[in-house]
Amino acid sequence: MKTFGLIGYPLSQSFSQSHFTEKFKQENIEARYLNFPITSIDEFPGLINHHPYMGGLNVTIPYKEKVIQYLDELDPIAKEAGAVNVIKFDWSKPHKPILKGYNSDIIGFSKSIQPFIKAHHKGALILGTGGAAKAVGFALKKMGLTYKLVSRTPKNDDQIAYGNLNEKTMKDHQVIINTTPLGMYGDMDAKPTIPYQFCGPDHLFFDLIYNPEITAFLKAGQKQGAAIKNGLEMLHLQAEAAWEIWNQ
Structure with missing residues (x-):
């Protein structure tokens, strides 16, 4: 099952999980959306390794700027803005995904x-x-x-x-x-x-x-x-x- 999720801290008031869970249910999409409340951006690489079927991530406070250092590519708008709140996982190459940052905010x-x-x-x-x-x-x-x-x-x-x-x-x-x-x-x-x-x-x-x-x-x-x-x-x-x- 493809996994999507949200990184940030804290995530107790997060809207995203309920939004996407309901969306997947209504549209019969075989996927799940998880919250990943990481206390440090240093935990990000380990998170990716533990979820090999990741399709994409949202990013919220306080990591919209800090996560950029771990990305392979940046959409031009996200680069100019200097902040990322969406990460797309490209699995076209074996074993390791290409991570690209975007800004849908x-x-x-x-x-x-x-x-x-x-x-x-x-x-x-x-x-x-x-x-x-x-x-x-x-x-x-x-x-x-x-x-x-x-x-x-x-x-x-x-x-x-x-x-x-x-x-x-x-x-x-x-x-x-x-x-x-x-x-x-x-x-x-x-x-x-x-x-x-x-x-x-x-x-x-x-x-x-x-x-x-x-x-x-x-x-x-x-x-x-x-x-x-x-x-x-x-x-x-x-x-x-x-x-x-x-x-x-």
């Missing part, structure tokens, strides 16, 4: 947020600097929006510290995207520390989190009159894009 995010982007949305703030943030930044750039990454410890001119966000910054960046885990189920009162009081009806708040449905971050935006969107649709879209990649 970009596809899912773009299709999900596009209907909400208005003419006045010129700039965005991306909360977080990890692999998901890189995918979001790549997608925004393709849509013609400028962006700044918001970090606790800025490393370059493309990043800004949370403490340096002010009224002008918030008005110049009317799309706010949370790529951090703050507000996930289990810590639902948490939210990024941004000056919400400077946001209003012209703002769009997008949270990659999907559980809970409305995070504390989205509630704070909604209170200011902003449009809000959670990450559930993005998740479904990126999962279907991953399936297409594995089977192309």
Whole structure:
């Protein structure tokens, strides 16, 4: 039986396993989808050796960047974005698969947020600097929006510290995207520390989190009159894009 799966840590709130298990059942696909909660990316080679019938993997926090070192090839978009959330296994050669990295987060995010982007949305703030943030930044750039990454410890001119966000910054960046885990189920009162009081009806708040449905971050935006969107649709879209990649 062909195996698909998800690597990351922790995986207690993972959507992927239930999504693909139901898909395989509904479409009579002889395959299984397993969670692989590895505590270090160093465990990745051993994982591959223990599952010789692997068809593909999804990658989530915190390995979307770290896994690249173990891949044989990168899709040009994933390479430019600098992050991978889908790995395709090519078994055309005997004994050892060729591993190629892709990024379906970009596809899912773009299709999900596009209907909400208005003419006045010129700039965005991306909360977080990890692999998901890189995918979001790549997608925004393709849509013609400028962006700044918001970090606790800025490393370059493309990043800004949370403490340096002010009224002008918030008005110049009317799309706010949370790529951090703050507000996930289990810590639902948490939210990024941004000056919400400077946001209003012209703002769009997008949270990659999907559980809970409305995070504390989205509630704070909604209170200011902003449009809000959670990450559930993005998740479904990126999962279907991953399936297409594995089977192309």
